[in-house]
Amino acid sequence: MSSSIEEKRAQIASLVKFDILTESQTADNERSIRDVSRTFISDTITVPTREMYEYAVQASIGDAVYHEPSTIALEAHMAKLTGKEAALFMPSGTMSNQIALRSHLTQPPYSVLCDYRAHINKYEAGGTAFHSGAHTVPIIPSNGHHLTLKDVKEFVVIGDDVHLAPTRVIELENTLNGSIFPQDEIIRISEFAHGKEINMHLDGARIWHVAAETGTSLEELCEPFDSVSLCFSKGLGAPIGSCLVGSHEFIKRAKWFRKLFGGGMRQTGAIAACAAYALTHNFSKLPAVHALAGKLEKGMREIGVDILGPAETCMVFYDPTPIGVDYNEIAQRAEQLPEPLKLGGSRLVVHIQTTELAIDDFLRVLRDLAKEKRAAGFIYHEPNGVVNGSGHYKDIYIRRK
Structure with a gap:
């Protein structure tokens, strides 16, 4: 009997065994690092x-x-850095945002007011409705860049009209699509919100870029908010993790929801250490990232593409149609390079592992395509509608929203 059991255990053990490493793992990893340095997605x-x-x-x-x-x-450290009482380590920025909202929202009916482009509105799988049962009120900024107090006042719900869901949280994002939210406007919105007993949450996934670009401390940037989510795995380059900061009572409640959501983790020391390493060694690299993004934007302007969103920090949004090219053509040509570039449509993201050579190669792809289109007879239009070099034709260019 004992021998039979041992044989079965051995059989199970042989089935359980698994080597996740490939025979060429070291080379594969080196290739992946090169790919990352040439990825703008x-x-x-x-x-x-x-x-x-x-x-x-x-x-x-x-x-x-x-x-x-x-x-x-x-x-x-994160609590001290942001000037808050307490902090909670999270697996992801999405969980950090959603638990923050759930911790602020106690008893429906309620609504969350945010920019229509906000991550919580577009890219968190409807989590605000699912997790918190909250109505989201997305606003299009009247200035096309960031929400203003005027925008907020127009859409905020205050009072006891039974037809409406009162605003309980105003959520802002900084940066949003790489753009910096003016701190003075944030303060105006915060003072109004707190005067109406409305909580303020900041999706500060890339707040590091704001601090690096403006020289404003994290404490000052976070001060107007009751809670802030800060990501380690985007601009700072850690493999995983975000941190939620707020008051002691808020974080105590958030920790309970983290457990409820399945986010209670075990041996997190290693990933916390990666975050600490990223804070220490990678934050200082962000100004160079911004300079590369600026070089990318400048080069594209010189080639003649339309810049839809300039490089305030690490992102550039562009439209190549003025030079007769579409995103698919650019992506295909970039993929055919000896060392391919990986692109994702109108958004180009520069990060701490982007190389200057990747920037140069992308601009060369655009420049070559533009030259080929002109040789084929395409009439090149400046973004302002004037034909390059001819002056005898005017095109009305409709800006891509």
């Missing part, structure tokens, strides 16, 4: 460096649901 695709991993393996090995020293230290 997002900054979420950055990869940890060997130095980051070497630092991470030294972290504590506690259980984060009970007591994990490295994670607790990171949370304490």
Whole structure:
């Protein structure tokens, strides 16, 4: 009997075994790093460096649901950095945002007011409705750039009209599509909101870019908000994680919801250490990222494409139709390079692992395509509607929204 059991255990063990590494794993990883340096799709695709991993393996090995020293230290640092009472480490920015909203929203009916482009409105799978049962009121900024107090006052719901869902949270995003939200306008909105007993939440996934570009401290940027979500895996290049900050009472409630949502984690020391390494070593790289994005924008303007969203930080939005090219043509040509570029439509994202050569190669692709189109007889239109070099034809260019 004993022998039979041992044989069965051995059979199960043989089935359980699994080697996730390929025979060429080292080479595969090196190739992936090169690919990342030439990818403009997002900054979420950055990869940890060997130095980051070497630092991470030294972290504590506690259980984060009970007591994990490295994670607790990171949370304490984040609270101090942002000027808040407490912080909570989260697996993702989406969870951080959604738990923040759920922790603010106590008893329906209620609504959340935000920019129509906000991540919570467009890219979190309807989580605000699902998790919090809240109505979202998305607003198109009247100035085309950021919400103003005037916009907020126009759509905020205050009072006890039974037909309406009162505004309980105003959610802002900084940066939003790479653009910086003016701090003075944030303060005006915050003062109004708090005067009406409305909570303020900031999706600060890329708030690091704002601090790096403007020289404004994280504490000052976060001060107008009751809660802030800050991401480690975008601009800072950590493999995973975000942090939610707020008052002691708010974070206590958020921790309960994190557990309810399935976000209670165990040995998080290693990923908390990656975040700490990113804060220490990668934040200082962001000004160089912004300079590369500026070079990208300048080069595209010189070629003649229309810039829909300038490089305020790490993103540029563009429309190539004035030079007779579409996004698919650009992507196909970029993919055919000896070292391919990966693109994602109108948005170009520069990150800490983007190389200057990748910028140069992308501009060369645009320049070559524009030259080919002109040789084929395409009439090149400046974004302002004047034909390049001829002056005898005017085109009305409709800006892509």
